Amino acid sequence: MKIIFLGKPLSGKGTQASLLSKKIRTPHISTGELLRKEVQKKSKLGRCIATLIAAGKLIPDKDMFALLEKCLPKKQFILDGFPRDIRQAKNLAKLTNIDLVIDVVCSDKTILKRAQARISCENCGHIYGLNFKPKEKERCDNCNGRLIHRTDDSSATVRKRLEIYKRKTKLLTAFYKKQKIYFSVQGEKTVPSVQIKILNKIES
């Protein structure tokens, strides 16, 4: 299947996409992770991306597409964080078809709370949070990588990201509803209960 995860920042897209990827054995492509890997390379492009991410702004389409096209599988994928606006969705449609769009819905209040608690592994990207603490304080359970707070999780930057979501990404709801491939799930329930709803939808 070719699946897209939509949702506000910190709604739980990455958490659910990663679980689903293991469950249905489908590659998970997170555009945020792709960009953060580029930042780690400390290339010229990486430095520009770092500044934009820390400011909560979107990366220009030309750069985003160049990175995505290199790693988007042909047959099946779970795409998390892409598209971010109608233009990206239209360009993606030129590349491939999409079977299902899963929108993880969450309130701003919950999102701002989650931002304070999230830490993730700078090596494998594994996500921890309020209810998901690592066994060791600063080390990833999976790969022993260093756990970090993302540069874009300050409350000022999260508010900026929410503003961009509302102005641009939210329009994708109507875009995909029209195509009859849209499914929304309440992201404030527990992680396992959100996962069950998603799996039930996929099985149906």
Ligand code: AP5
């Ligand atoms: P990206 O990394 O994609 O960030 P995002 O979309 O803002 O989403 P997040 O990764 O912050 O949150 P998430 O929904 O994955 O939540 P998570 O599962 O971690 O993009 C970062 C930046 O890169 C963008 O701002 C932009 O600059 C750039 N970018 C990316 N894609 C781009 C594109 N296509 N075009 C241009 N620029 C692009 O969960 C959050 C926390 O909540 C965790 O701590 C988790 O443990 C916890 N949690 C999750 N689910 C639950 C639950 N059900 N109950 C309780 N806690 C939960």
Ligand code: MG
């Ligand atoms: Mg994510």
